[in-house]
Amino acid sequence: MGPPEREEKEQSIILISDDESEGTLGNSVLVVDPLDKTTLEEEKAEEVVDEECELVVTFCKQAKVMPHARYDCTTHPFERRECDTCSPLGTNAEICNQCYCYICDKLASECQNWTTPSLCHCNAHNKSKFWKDQRDFALAGVLVIFNFELTDIDSELRRGGSLLIEFIQELSVEYNKYLLGERIPPTLHQCFCLPKLPPGECNICRSRNLEVVYKYSGVFALVSRFLNQAETERPKAAAVMFLGAAKEIALHKDPALSWQNLGHTDSLKIAVPCLLQRITTHLQRMLVLCDFPKSLYDKFVSFFQSISLPCHCFGFSNSLNVVPWDHGLLTTVLKGQNITGQRTQKGRKIFLWETLPVIEARVEKLEDNMNYKEVVRYLRAVKCNDTKGLRNLRDKIPFYLCKTGDFMDATHSLLFPTNSLACCTACRITPLQFEVYLKMFRTGSVPSGKSMLDPGPWIPAGSPLKDSILIKQALRLLYSNISLYRNPKCWSSLIMILGSSNFLERSGHLHPLSLKEPPLDFQKGVLAVSGGLLEDLKAKVNVSLPSSIFTPHLHHEACLILAVQAIHQMLFCDLPYLNSFLEIALAFGNNFWALRLLLEHLSYEEHVLQGTVNLILRDLDRQKATMLKLWQNLGPQYVGEFLCLFLTCRHKRMQSIGLFALNIITENLHVCPWAKHLCNFFHNAGLRHLPLGPAAHTEVSKFINIFEKL
Template sequence: MESTEEEGSVILIDESESENSVLLVEDSEEFPLQEENTDEEVIVTFCKRAKVMPHARYDCPTYPFERVECEKSFPLGRNVETCSQCHCYICDKLTAECKNWATPSLCHCNAHNKSKYWKDQWNSALTGGLSAFNLELPEIDADVRCGGMLLQKFMGDVSVEYNKYLSGESISSDFHECLCYQNLAPGQCGECRCHLPCIAHRFSSYTSVSDLVMAFVDQAEKERPKAEVFMLLGAAREIALHKDLTPYSRTSGHLASPNQAVPCLMSRITGRLQRLLVLNDFPKALYDKLTCFYQSIPLPVHCYTFADSLNFLPWDHGLLTSVLKGQNITGKRKHKRKKECIWEIVPVIEARIERMEDCRQYKELVRYLKVVKCSDSKWIQKWRDKLPFYMCKSGDFAGAAYALFTSYPGNGCTARRLSLLQFKVYLKMFCTGQTPSGRDLEDSTQWHPVGAPLKLHFLLKQIFRLLYSNTSLYTDPKSWSSVIMAFASHPALGADGRLIAATLKEPSQEFQEMVLGESCVMEELASNDHANVALKKVFGLGSPLEAGLIIVVQGVQEMVLEQYRTLHSFLEIMLAFGNNLWALKLLLEPLVSHKEVLRSVVSLLLAELCCQKAEMLGQLQHFGPQYVGELLCLFLKSRNRYMPLIGTSIINIIVENLHVCPWAKQVGKFLQKVMKPFGQEAYDVSSSVALLQNSLQAEALED
């Protein structure tokens, strides 16, 4: 029988033989044909050696293989030797491509399919380190598989580094003297161990393992959430199994030994895991498997504090859900005869806040922060201070105004801790019904409307209540200037997020007296709820902004009379009135009867005009000649000997900057006409007007 296939093997069949009827004939060069074969009916003219197909190393027909259950420290026998078709059982690659073929602590050359250990390694390689998570096939998507593959590589790398740490160096010491007092050679005493040599092991530093884990965690944080969570859980399990073989040694560096390094690494890993599980909506089945996997990690004694790190309420927990929906306002309940409350750690609370902020769930966030408990009372109070801000973001401005004065045990109310910037932002939100688009009060670059602003009578009462509860705000002129600007502006914001100044018509003398008569002492207004009735009556008579500004002026007067000795600015207050000089006049007139107060205010204002000429000049240029003329007349026409000094100082600023004051000539003519009857009587008025006129003439001659 002859093979007709060029590449096929030749099989001879002898029907006369009963059992061995198949004879494989090797290549004719190695096995030449015998002469007696020429007499047979079948003559073999060509044969070829059988081709060796790809196979696992343990099935190699060329080199013998030695099998044991688990040996990964060094290659056994001739297991490291391979033919050209040998494949790694774990990697499913040619042995030449296996990076861990003979690597100590891995040794893939010893792997075979009869060992449970190596089968588990093979399963882990197929799923990328995910076999321990007991995942179903539909749960392994692209992100999970990516995390598993990275985890598998990390497990191999960290095993190598950890093995290096364990190997270290061994140093043999001298034999100890026998304690049983027998004259025996070392090693001969069966009762005293001191005859045995004392072997001291000097282990290498754990730093290389720590650095590898830290680098892996850094890499995990750059991956997608699903991949990251599997990577971090796998890393936590790996380092939890590491032993510190020199627990009493003094090593340098906080990552030099497992007892020092593992808690640090676990702290970072668990912190990230907490954020991942809170911020992401993992399917419930997967979420349960992740938390169960973490609970199964055999934590060492020095890591017991992390045992309950992932034991916090899931989003679908009954108590948490009822609180977020507003069905439970206490955050407590009885469940199976046990009292439950929402007690959570700082990283979990931070993650919940971040998620609700991202989803704009401000009402839910307010309900959560009101009831959640935390061991760090100062930290949680910092977030509770933002409750009024979150209420404003949800459109509940009235609730926010009340929340500023809500007290918590040991911390007082939020109003007492407000900074000047925060006060200004709240004031702007209450007046306009708009809120900053950012997450913080200080992030006020962009604003958008969310609801109706507060009614003026309620706004005024809450403002004075806030000022009288916060000493730093009450004594700061910038606080009062911001209140003046709020009532001297339109109830809307410009494109730049600033209040738009309004020019209010001066009310009649009768209206002013009526408002001042109905309004009571400011401190009483802030504390007495019955004052709302009087305020509603005042604001119901028409001209609400004018009425509000008159009452604010009264509050500023009281503050100046109390704080004039420590007052550090009055220019802020003066400029805040803008074009409403009638209100500024209403503020200054009562001060004339208090000589010491007026002298202190004028001295302060003159000093500020000397140092802040640019601010004053900017105000003059913004409002124009009509404003400048009326402002100068307000001071120059005063019968008090100190007030005209302010007008003179303003004229000096104009004279020094005539090149940027094209309206100065109009102001000069206005003053010459208006001030003529007062020139001889008012203090230094004629000389001030003359100075402005002479400067204008000199500039005209130069031109």
């Protein structure tokens, strides 16, 4: 970087010459004595001929002397030698007002080492390797240890270097404190030597008690603070700081004569590997995520490999041997040309094997670029020592496939493991994830964010699954995960999504369907084949649902009936594990015929009926305020249908649910402005005149009488 232009106080004439003989200064300039202003004006049009140089001057004007290094000064001669630093040579110390120091890259008048013995910057010039190295170190500072070219060093790297220099100085002070150690004050304790002596009289125990303890915690805290700061800096500066810190702590030695296990921060041989683990993990991510120029990338890696690691840190030797993005095996995997992640080279099998931080960084970058197909190919092929961490990343493969619109492959990825040694992803999904997956399969839309649980908008991704495939795969998911199977939230999600259209708003809001009750013969036909189908699905047998029940006009209804039968089977076997049932009943929405079908099935098993009724009554009692708010939103038509469904059941236990709900409304009429409309619904339905039984008839009449008196 050259010195900036400065105002010229003296004027001279510098003529550029083609003559490269030794007589010309700097091999490039010829100086003509300056003319005074009067002479210039008088001889303005006259020609000046220099016969020696065969140069014709037709016009002259006063020239500015540009900023220049001292060895190029036209005013004062310069004497060159390779590395003389003792004292100024010849007139090298003399300067004009535009002379710059070659080492400091600032005005010579401002250089503090211009004539300093053993430094003598006035003798520096660009023909000497010694002085060039001095200049590089002065300009690059501590960055010179990274072997950067001066053209590589920008403001970002300079900041990292300046912060590293400050850290090294502070670290030196703290490390010296560590080397001094702490002497434990003598205490009287029991002697365990043979023969035993009274406390304080055993020389062996006394010598042990006077042992010096070396605690590394102060150094550990300082390095940790520096690494915290590095994580907030820009990538190049952070890389310099991490690498510099690694080099410094790798030089630290434990002066203790014997092993002192004082804790993970106090013991050097525990603390240093801990710090190096943090440093290498962050650097691995940076090498993957940051678009460093190749020359810079290689120098970072080479610098780390040049660090002489102590024996307790040998495990980090190859930590930065990260496969670059343009590596042949990695490229073929990402493009789908290699699905196994292995190839044979010179008779040896080579695997795509990476550490978990590297894998996480690659997935993060591919996600940011929305390269979801490449993420899937990579995760299926890559191998890692951290099998649990890799499994957690692979659990997102079904979501990535949904993002590409391949919902069928997504269901297979949920249900079938990546390899024979792992269990399927379905074993680990949560009830909320189950609901989101069903919503994606039903609508063909996906969340726009990187996570399936992001609250952002939903966008179309592909064609939704057919209803026959959706219900089959949804039940397989429930049968594959016992925690989902026994969770009422999952069953309510299944019922709710089966009873909704495949249109989804950007907000992720589904549109419920109000399906007409299908013919009784159709219902019986679906129920007749559902038992065997469900058993086959539980046994993981590959079944296809008969086309006779999934007709083009009644496929929604067939799915609901099949789900009703699945819920009935679940209640028969796993009712004691349920903690709620009301949300399952509410999930049917306006499809009360399907809910009635479920309740009729329950009446055939007394213990199932009794347990289900108890669950619903408990839910109503605990969630009175919630139910009142929900009924306010749904309106009197829905509430009337819901109450009539239970009040008209032939089984007295089921009627108790309707009576309990009616009492909740009666006790809270002040927050139920729609109650009068509910009374009208009862009138129109002729509920008072139906044979409901004494208790139900009395409560219904009492409710209607309240509004007749108004």
